[in-house]
Amino acid sequence: EVQLVESGGGLVQPGGSLRLSCAASGFTFSSYAMSWVRQAPGKGLEWVSAISGSGGSTYYADSVKGRFTISRDNSKNTLYLQMNSLRAEDTAVYYCAKETRIRLRHIYYFDYWGQGTLVTVSS
Amino acid sequence: DIQMTQSPSSLSASVGDRVTITCQASQDISNYLNWYQQKPGKAPKLLIYDASNLETGVPSRFSGSGSGTDFTFTISSLQPEDIATYYCQQYDNLPRYTFGQGTKLEIK
Numbered sequence A: 001e002v003q004l005v006e007s008g009g010g011l012v013q014p015g016g017s018l019r020l021s022c023a024a025s026g027f028t029f030s031s032y033a034m035s036w037v038r039q040a041p042g043k044g045l046e047w048v049s050a051i052s053g054s055g056g057s058t059y060y061a062d063s064v065k066g067r068f069t070i071s072r073d074n075s076k077n078t079l080y081l082q083m084n085s086l087r088a089e090d091t092a093v094y095y096c097a098k099e100t101r102i103r104l105r106h107i108y109y110f111d112y113w114g115q116g117t118l119v120t121v122s123s
Numbered sequence B: 001d002i003q004m005t006q007s008p009s010s011l012s013a014s015v016g017d018r019v020t021i022t023c024q025a026s027q028d029i030s031n032y033l034n035w036y037q038q039k040p041g042k043a044p045k046l047l048i049y050d051a052s053n054l055e056t057g058v059p060s061r062f063s064g065s066g067s068g069t070d071f072t073f074t075i076s077s078l079q080p081e082d083i084a085t086y087y088c089q090q091y092d093n094l095p096r097y098t099f100g101q102g103t104k105l106e107i108k
Helices: none
Strands: A003-007 A010-012 A018-025 A034-039 A045-051 A058-060 A068-073 A078-083 A092-102 A107-113 A117-121 B004-007 B010-013 B019-025 B033-038 B045-049 B062-067 B070-075 B084-090 B103-107
Touching: A003 A092, A018 A034, A018 A092, A018 A117, A034 A078, A034 A107, A045 A068, A045 A078, A045 A092, A058 A068, A078 A092, A107 B033, A107 B045, B004 B084, B010 B019, B019 B033, B019 B084, B019 B103, B033 B062, B045 B062, B070 B084
Parallel strands: A010 A117, B010 B103
Antiparallel strands: A003 A018, A018 A078, A034 A045, A034 A092, A045 A058, A068 A078, A092 A107, A092 A117, B004 B019, B019 B070, B033 B045, B033 B084, B062 B070, B084 B103
């Protein structure tokens, strides 16, 4: 059974830092790209960042570029999101999501999601 | 960036009703569109991928159609457990996925 379990959320002051983790199990972690998706309170879903299975390629939404860093440790089956220079608008539930790709048919989707971890940026 | 516009933003329907949600892309995205269901306090769940393919285990009352810029998500006979917010998601502009703003579905 695929499981994704996020941790590391909490209350942080503006300008502060936080590192989120996502522990994966039930699949060959290194074979799959992973993403972080966030949801501000009462709002919709926003893709934040993605990383390839090897970790060699990373991608960011413009809203977090230069402040957030995605990484992974395939030996520990764990995905990370280092968040620096946090702003009030970064307040959200952060989900990690497993990406499935069917390249020959150009099909991509998030088939498993964690339960989310809440990040609150406030003084 | 590709913008995704869903309508309506909220919808109230009765059990057994046919429910339709639309999603419009700001440019041609072929059939590179997914639909997710999110129940309150829960993570999103994939329902439809590639515009019209039903994810394994998802009830057949859910369906999707469309291509290019206009897409439709349908629940053929609304059930009480379908109360949720539904999101479309484009994957034409990889890896930068974009979601629609969501449609909140309530029981009348």
